[in-house]
Amino acid sequence: MANSYYNQADKVVYDGNLAKAADLNTVNLDVETAFDLVEADITALDGLSEYWAGISEDWATTAEDTEVETGKYSSLHHAAKASASASAASTSASNASTSEGNASDSEAAAALSESNAATSASNASDSASAASTSEGNASTSASNAADSAAAALVSEGNASDSEAAAALSESNAAASETAAGLSEAAAALSESNAATSESNASDSETAAALSESNASDSETAAALSETNAGTSETNAAASEALAEKWAEEVEDTEVETGKYSALHWAAKAEDFATSINPALLVSQTGSTGAAEMPTGTTAQRPTAATGQLRYNTTEGSFEGYDGSEWGAIGGGGGLEWLTEFSGSELVTNGGFATDTDWTKGTGWTIDAVTDFTADCDGTQTADSDLSQASVMTVGETYVITYTVSGYSAGNVCAVAGAAEGTDRSADGTYTEIITCTTSGTLAIRADLDFVGSVDDVSATLVSTLEAGQGLPVNSASLNLGVEFPASPTHGDQVGVVDTGNNAGTLNIHCSGNGEDIMGSSDDFIIDLDRGSVVFTYLTDEWVLTESMSVAV
Numbered sequence: 001m002a003n004s005y006y007n008q009a010d011k012v013v014y015d016g017n018l019a020k021a022a023d024l025n026t027v028n029l030d031v032e033t034a035f036d037l038v039e040a041d042i043t044a045l046d047g048l049s050e051y052w053a054g055i056s057e058d059w060a061t062t063a064e065d066t067e068v069e070t071g072k073y074s075s076l077h078h079a080a081k082a083s084a085s086a087s088a089a090s091t092s093a094s095n096a097s098t099s100e101g102n103a104s105d106s107e108a109a110a111a112l113s114e115s116n117a118a119t120s121a122s123n124a125s126d127s128a129s130a131a132s133t134s135e136g137n138a139s140t141s142a143s144n145a146a147d148s149a150a151a152a153l154v155s156e157g158n159a160s161d162s163e164a165a166a167a168l169s170e171s172n173a174a175a176s177e178t179a180a181g182l183s184e185a186a187a188a189l190s191e192s193n194a195a196t197s198e199s200n201a202s203d204s205e206t207a208a209a210l211s212e213s214n215a216s217d218s219e220t221a222a223a224l225s226e227t228n229a230g231t232s233e234t235n236a237a238a239s240e241a242l243a244e245k246w247a248e249e250v251e252d253t254e255v256e257t258g259k260y261s262a263l264h265w266a267a268k269a270e271d272f273a274t275s276i277n278p279a280l281l282v283s284q285t286g287s288t289g290a291a292e293m294p295t296g297t298t299a300q301r302p303t304a305a306t307g308q309l310r311y312n313t314t315e316g317s318f319e320g321y322d323g324s325e326w327g328a329i330g331g332g333g334g335l336e337w338l339t340e341f342s343g344s345e346l347v348t349n350g351g352f353a354t355d356t357d358w359t360k361g362t363g364w365t366i367d368a369v370t371d372f373t374a375d376c377d378g379t380q381t382a383d384s385d386l387s388q389a390s391v392m393t394v395g396e397t398y399v400i401t402y403t404v405s406g407y408s409a410g411n412v413c414a415v416a417g418a419a420e421g422t423d424r425s426a427d428g429t430y431t432e433i434i435t436c437t438t439s440g441t442l443a444i445r446a447d448l449d450f451v452g453s454v455d456d457v458s459a460t461l462v463s464t465l466e467a468g469q470g471l472p473v474n475s476a477s478l479n480l481g482v483e484f485p486a487s488p489t490h491g492d493q494v495g496v497v498d499t500g501n502n503a504g505t506l507n508i509h510c511s512g513n514g515e516d517i518m519g520s521s522d523d524f525i526i527d528l529d530r531g532s533v534v535f536t537y538l539t540d541e542w543v544l545t546e547s548m549s550v551a552v
Contacts, residue, residue: 059075060076061075061076063077246261247261248263250264251267294310296310299314312491338469341463341474343399343478347458361380361385363378363384372455373405376412376451378449386454389441391459392442394436397433397436398433399462400421401430401431401457401459405452405453406452408451409449410449410450411446412447413444414430415444416434416442417437419435432509433462460479460480462481463482464485465485467494475498475500480508481508481511481523484512488515494534496508498530503530507526509525517541518544531548532547534546
């Protein structure tokens with residue numbers, strides 16, 4: 001312990017002088033010696049008083065956070081701590097009032113300690129002037145110092161209590177804040193519940209009004225139902241009466257305008273049944289058999305009436321009367337379908353891929369390098385042929401096809417032997433049926449003015465039909481032709497069908513062989529894929545009696 005007032009030597013002198021004084025009393029030392037001893041004792045007591053005064057001052061005034069003894073602090077330290085505790089406690093909530101009181105007590109105790117320390121200092125000063133009282137004052141100072149220490153301990157305890165109370169106050173404040181939040185949430189919930197209750201009450205009021213309205217509507221509907229029931233009963237009675245009329249009204253009496261009862265029609269059916277001559281009925285061989293149509297010769301035809309049907313034994317076919325004349329019925333006596341006809345190309349090098357196989361008259365040349373055409377330049381002075389011998393047979397009929405391009409002037413035509421086709425004077429692809437005469441030479445003939453080119457020359461033999469025959473024609477790669485019978489008779493039939501599914505591109509040409517087809521001497525052309533036709537010769541021409549095209 002650092003103490004500027006402490007003097008161990010003085011204490012030793014004092015203790016020794018006491019012993020000597022005892023000895024003087026024993027040996028009766030003289031007065032001068034006694035006074036010397038007393039003076040020494042006074043000096044020693046003065047040092048001791050200063051020692052205790054220093055200790056008291058240390059316990060009273062040692063700086064904050066500086067130990068007086070190990071783990072022990074001055075009144076000034078505890079006063080400072082108590083003051084800090086009191087300041088912190090003064091900001092606590094209302095429930096910290098106890099802590100605030102304790103802090104106030106601590107502050108008072110600290111003030112008391114400071115006062116006691118001052119008293120001790122005063123007593124120490126008095127000891128200097130009055131040695132006789134110094135020891136007592138020193139004792140009092142020591143006691144006061146002890147009291148100060150005790151008070152300091154109380155202050156320290158109170159400060160700790162204040163700190164705990166402050167923490168408790170802080171915790172209570174937080175709890176109060178939480179409780180306030182919960183109260184606020186509960187208030188909000190109560191407000192929401194109140195609004196919900198108000199809404200439910202409004203809904204209930206609306207529902208009650210709706211129920212009242214529905215009840216009124218139900219009452220109205222019930223009244224309407226009652227009215228409707230009465231009307232229905234009336235209508236049922238009327239319907240019953242009308243149903244009776246539809247069933248039993250007498251013959252030839254109308255139930256409604258133009259309409260009669262079941263009894264009427266039953267009577268008419270009975271009358272009709274009794275008037276039928278069974279011999280005049282068309283019978284049938286069975287439910288899955290065939291009807292037996294009336295048969296007879298042309299001379300046995302009945303008095304004609306529109307819609308009549310019969311089998312004509314003279315013609316060997318079915319016929320019908322259309323209101324003006326009798327005519328064959330499509331499919332009549334049936335056709336004999338021949339083997340498919342596909343023809344064959346009779347021309348060599350018809351595409352002019354080489355400058356060979358053709359005899360070139362004046363003005364004709366073959367371009368087998370660039371355009372692959374036979375060209376006529378107009379230098380001819382008369383008809384000039386581009387020809388190929390031994391292609392045809394005299395008396396046979398052929399389909400001849402060729403293309404004209406780069407036309408400039410004049411005419412050009414196909415020739416079968418000596419038979420000329422139609423003159424052409426424009427660009428285009430031309431097909432015609434010609435019967436060969438005189439020789440088998442095929443030619444493309446230019447007149448003296450023709451200027452142009454020819455390409456894709458083709459010739460195929462025409463298939464000639466007999467009456468009652470049908471011909472499947474496969475025109476997949478060639479333009480083919482069919483010739484109808486020569487000298488046909490009334491009712492003759494022929495048929496043609498495109499089995500190559502290509503007639504829309506490579507047409508099938510049908511020749512009447514000197515007879516008109518559909519009122520024209522021109523060839524009839526099948527130009528639909530899968531096209532199928534049946535012609536019937538009626539009076540003086542071939543008439544189309546069946547026609548169809550099937551897409552595949």
